[in-house]
Amino acid sequence: MRKALPIIALLLLAPACSREPDPPGVTVENAVATLPAVPGRPGAAYFVLRTNVDPTRLTGIESPRVGRVELHETMEHAGTARMAPLADAGFTPDAPLQFAPGGRHAMLFDMDPALRVGDRLTLTFRFDPAPPVTVEAEVRGPGDAGHGAH
């Protein structure tokens, strides 16, 4: 039993050593945009950012069909949910940055009113120091990004 331990350790290390290094960059996963509940009000976007650059910071999001995008976070304050500008948009390879209902979110002001459920919304994410990433977010109905409200 004592002799078997070093062999097990080598087997566990092997896959990590044989992997090709990825090019530096961020991946955007599960991008969803929700339409405003009332026309003219802002919509929201949710997603998960993973990076292999330590550290990385999300500096902004743009879309050809959205007037302005702001990064916010929702926080409980005396039992009431309030939102504020996102204080820290930094993340690392060990800790993906998650934007989800009830927490961090991107608010989409002046969305194209022609957008409908099922459409694709082009979002370009800008980072420091990783290169920008453009994805097609799935457009969903108001509040349909998961559980909880914006």
Ligand SMILES: [Cu+2]
């Ligand atoms: Cu907000």
